[in-house]
Amino acid sequence: MNNFDGKKILITGTAGFIGSYLAKRVCLENSGAKVIGFDSINDYYDVKLKEHRLSWFENIPNFEFVKGNLADKKIINQIFEKYHPDIVVNLAAQAGVRYSIENPDAYIEANLIGFYNILEACRHYPVEHLVYASSSSVYGGNKKVPFSTDDKVDNPVSLYAATKKSNELLAHAYSKLYNIPSTGLRFFTVYGPAGRPDMAYFGFTNKLINGEKIQIYNFGNCRRDFTYVDDIVEGIIRVMAKAPEKKDGEDGLPLPPYKVYNIGNSNPENLLDFVKILQEELVRAEVLPQDYDFESHKELVPMQPGDVPVTYADTTDLYNDFGFKPTTSLRTGLRNFAEWYKQFYGEIK
Numbered sequence: 112m113n114n115f116d117g118k119k120i121l122i123t124g125t126a127g128f129i130g131s132y133l134a135k136r137v138c139l140e141n142s143g144a145k146v147i148g149f150d151s152i153n154d155y156y157d158v159k160l161k162e163h164r165l166s167w168f169e170n171i172p173n174f175e176f177v178k179g180n181l182a183d184k185k186i187i188n189q190i191f192e193k194y195h196p197d198i199v200v201n202l203a204a205q206a207g208v209r210y211s212i213e214n215p216d217a218y219i220e221a222n223l224i225g226f227y228n229i230l231e232a233c234r235h236y237p238v239e240h241l242v243y244a245s246s247s248s249v250y251g252g253n254k255k256v257p258f259s260t261d262d263k264v265d266n267p268v269s270l271y272a273a274t275k276k277s278n279e280l281l282a283h284a285y286s287k288l289y290n291i292p293s294t295g296l297r298f299f300t301v302y303g304p305a306g307r308p309d310m311a312y313f314g315f316t317n318k319l320i321n322g323e324k325i326q327i328y329n330f331g332n333c334r335r336d337f338t339y340v341d342d343i344v345e346g347i348i349r350v351m352a353k354a355p356e357k358k359d360g361e362d363g364l365p366l367p368p369y370k371v372y373n374i375g376n377s378n379p380e381n382l383l384d385f386v387k388i389l390q391e392e393l394v395r396a397e398v399l400p401q402d403y404d405f406e407s408h409k410e411l412v413p414m415q416p417g418d419v420p421v422t423y424a425d426t427t428d429l430y431n432d433f434g435f436k437p438t439t440s441l442r443t444g445l446r447n448f449a450e451w452y453k454q455f456y457g458e459i460k
């Protein structure tokens with residue numbers, strides 16, 4: 112449906128969870144497109160998983176990988192000078208809310224300096240569209256649900272959230288000043304096979320296998336809009352193909368071709384229900400035995416700094432502009448994750 116043939120597409124974060132899925136799909140569905148993947152392959156989590164994702168590209172001829180740090184302006188400029196990308200999708204970032212308490216430097220480097228370098232490169236080597244990852248965390252402790260892009264998001268509760276909100280502000284300024292079409296996407300808790308080990312579904316699975324206790328925050332009174340990775344990728348691809356229009360305002364100056372959308376399941380699940388489905392699927396996939404004593408491996412604990420009790424996406428704008436909203440159920444998504452986990456760690460661990 113979206114034909115990117117003839118386009119050069121830079122996707123950063125391609126050794127990462129979402130970036131690897133996106134790059135693979137774009138390459139396979141658009142043999143006439145060229146995808147340049149970029150990632151530092153940092154060791155925030157198991158590098159083997161990143162190498163595994165990169166192995167998907169071994170026989171894909173229209174993919175080229177460059178290893179480097181977003182904060183290294185020289186290498187970013189070299190890439191833009193060499194390839195002149197038509198579309199840029201910036202997914203590389205230091206992710207995770209809790210780690211921003213431990214290692215704030217990584218967030219400033221990747222999410223602020225790195226994103227600034229991308230913006231500057233888009234300024235000097237004009238692109239058709241810059242798409243970048245924001246996050247549901249920008250909604251902070253927003254009480255009003257569902258979260259709408261019209262809500263005020265000036266109260267981040269983690270450094271991670273503050274950097275993502277800053278990305279939106281920086282993108283707005285660059286869109287206005289240099290007429291760069293940009294779209295920010297606020298993703299809501301993305302999960303799936305070959306996902307991120309620092310996220311609950313993956314971390315819980317690792318702990319349960321090792322016989323450790325899992326900690327369920329806010330005594331289980333959390334609701335999360337879990338979004339399956341294929342839905343996120345579908346949303347990104349539709350957005351990539353349609354840049355915000357360039358228009359002039361009444362003063363004759365360009366209006367910023369700037370948009371922000373939520374991509375979330377719009378169907379928040381209670382954390383305890385989520386854990387129950389995960390348990391059932393781990394048993395079904397034979398990751399854990401039928402008689403596993405889940406009750407003695409669960410601990411209900413208070414809320415952690417930086418966490419929020421609920422995330423819930425209003426996806427009306429995404430649906431109105433792109434005719435799409437995520438639909439994968441938690442049951443299907445966690446089943447795919449459990450089956451992948453069994454196969455991957457069955458063979459590799």
Ligand SMILES: NC(=O)c1ccc[n+]([C@@H]2O[C@H](COP(=O)([O-])OP(=O)(O)OC[C@H]3O[C@@H](n4cnc5c(N)ncnc54)[C@H](O)[C@@H]3O)[C@@H](O)[C@H]2O)c1
Nearest residue numbers: 126127128129151152153180181203204221244298300301
């Ligand atoms: N997964 C989610 O639930 C979620 C939710 C909201 C927003 N996001 C955002 O979506 C994007 C992709 O997330 P993901 O889940 O795939 O995370 P990920 O950690 O799996 O992928 C990010 C990749 O970026 C790379 N990276 C980090 N710093 C870098 C730097 N300075 N230079 C070059 N590469 C660097 C990492 O090596 C990693 O492979 C991120 O921007 C993240 O903040 C993710």
